[in-house]
Amino acid sequence: xxxxxxxxxxxxxxxxxxxxxxxxxxxHINYKKIYFTLLALLAVSIIGPEFGIVWVTLVTAFGIAxxxxxxxxxxxxxxxxEKRIMKWVLTTSLVLMGLMxxxxxxxxxxxxxxxxxxxxxxxxVERGLPGHExxxxxxxxxxxxxxxxxxxxxxxxxxVCASCHGTAGDGTxxxxxxxxxxxxxxxxxxxxxxRDRARIVTVIREGAPAVGGSPLMVGWSxxxxxxxxxxxxxxxxxxxxxx
Amino acid sequence: MAFPKPQATLRSATGIPTGRLAVWWLLASExxxxxxxxxxYLMFRLGHPEWADAAAVTNTYIGAINTxxxxxxxxxxxxxxxxxxxxxGKKAAGFLLLTIGGALxxxxxxxxxxxxxxxxxxxxxxxxxxxxxxxxxGLHALHVIAGAIIMGIVAMDxxxxxxxxxxxxxxxxxxxxxxxxxxxxxxxxxxx
Numbered sequence: 001x002x003x004x005x006x007x008x009x010x011x012x013x014x015x016x017x018x019x020x021x022x023x024x025x026x027x028h029i030n031y032k033k034i035y036f037t038l039l040a041l042l043a044v045s046i047i048g049p050e051f052g053i054v055w056v057t058l059v060t061a062f063g064i065a066x067x068x069x070x071x072x073x074x075x076x077x078x079x080x081x082e083k084r085i086m087k088w089v090l091t092t093s094l095v096l097m098g099l100m101x102x103x104x105x106x107x108x109x110x111x112x113x114x115x116x117x118x119x120x121x122x123x124x125v126e127r128g129l130p131g132h133e134x135x136x137x138x139x140x141x142x143x144x145x146x147x148x149x150x151x152x153x154x155x156x157x158x159x160v161c162a163s164c165h166g167t168a169g170d171g172t173x174x175x176x177x178x179x180x181x182x183x184x185x186x187x188x189x190x191x192x193x194x195r196d197r198a199r200i201v202t203v204i205r206e207g208a209p210a211v212g213g214s215p216l217m218v219g220w221s222x223x224x225x226x227x228x229x230x231x232x233x234x235x236x237x238x239x240x241x242x243x
Numbered sequence: 244m245a246f247p248k249p250q251a252t253l254r255s256a257t258g259i260p261t262g263r264l265a266v267w268w269l270l271a272s273e274x275x276x277x278x279x280x281x282x283x284y285l286m287f288r289l290g291h292p293e294w295a296d297a298a299a300v301t302n303t304y305i306g307a308i309n310t311x312x313x314x315x316x317x318x319x320x321x322x323x324x325x326x327x328x329x330x331x332g333k334k335a336a337g338f339l340l341l342t343i344g345g346a347l348x349x350x351x352x353x354x355x356x357x358x359x360x361x362x363x364x365x366x367x368x369x370x371x372x373x374x375x376x377x378x379x380x381g382l383h384a385l386h387v388i389a390g391a392i393i394m395g396i397v398a399m400d401x402x403x404x405x406x407x408x409x410x411x412x413x414x415x416x417x418x419x420x421x422x423x424x425x426x427x428x429x430x431x432x433x434x435x
Contacts, residue, residue: 031318042310068422077414097282101278193297193370
């Protein structure tokens with residue numbers, strides 16, 4: 001405790017802001033004022049993006065985050081009054097982290113270079129963005145496999161799935177109209193934002209509760225072989241918008 | 244204290260009290276941990292335009308309420324420090340309790356938010372965005388939990404007028420946890 005006060009005693013002389021009423025209040029900061037400034041900045045950072053203008057969003061979201069950080073670090077953490085060595089330690093840490101990030105950035109931001117290609121990342125972008133041609137080619141190859149002849153997935157979808165999910169897979173089947181939550185709409189890009197093929201396979205096999213979804217979507221592992229489920233999943237994947 | 248203090252706690256070669264020096268060193272390493280996660284997220288996000296669809300799902304208002312909760316808890320933490328500076332351990336303990344209340348409120352809101360998202364099928368395996376979402380916010384939540392526990396211990400000592408310098412130390416850590424959230428909020432909730 002003793003050395004603590006000594007440290008502050010030294011620093012106090014440097015940070016004289018004119019009021020001496022609060023004796024023992026180390027840095028004479030009006031914490032309430034800082035707090036309300038932070039809340040005002042929070043409000044701006046929420047309202048800013050509502051305009052939908054990119055640069056306004058960037059400034060209000062990230063610019064204000066920097067201002068808030070500066071307010072907290074200086075006035076709440078009192079780094080402003082800390083010995084210089086600590087500022088150097090923290091800055092060094094930040095700079096080294098930045099250097100590492102800058103070093104790897106070219107490999108992460110780009111998905112291909114002169115002599116390399118990040119196939120997995122490219123595939124992820126293709127899966128995620130509706131209407132990409134590369135994915136269509138893959139689908140066609142799958143459809144063309146000889147096993148597809150024995151079991152007709154689109155036909156089976158029409159028989160089994162369409163009653164709820166609709167013939168077009170848009171979630172408007174007659175039996176599905178009364179269900180809560182409504183049956184999945186496979187033609188909705190928002191639906192696909194968080195789904196991949198593996199998940200579709202799981203839901204067909206084990207039912208939607210296996211991934212936290214509606215218990216009304218039951219599992220079909222008793223009715224279809226794993227291979228047939230794969231083909232049904234292929235058909236569901238082909239219903240995505242732009243396919 | 245029943246035991247004599249280790250010599251290092253009473254020594255200060257840098258002119259900074261040893262405890263505070265240790266907290267700053269801890270935070271210097273935290274800068275790399277959180278900076279690394281957030282920096283990686285930012286780079287991946289820029290390389291994956293399709294993540295925008297997933298980001299659109301996060302609830303900006305819940306994120307904003309939690310930002311408000313953490314800013315408020317930072318305010319009470321600094322008031323606890325102010326009370327400790329004046330030697331008022333009981334008042335400092337009171338403000339620390341309010342700060343713990345903030346931490347618990349934050350965690351309750353976060354649990355509600357995550358439960359809703361997981362029930363809607365957005366899990367850590369859904370795609371790259373959700374992996375970063377749960378990793379970054381989860382690591383942050385662990386820091387909130389750790390901070391709340393340590394604050395409880397510091398508050399108990401402070402109430403008895405002991406180790407009042409620790410009120411400032413846990414405060415510095417808590418403000419850092421607040422600062423991390425100040426960046427998580429725009430990264431995960433605002434940038435759609």
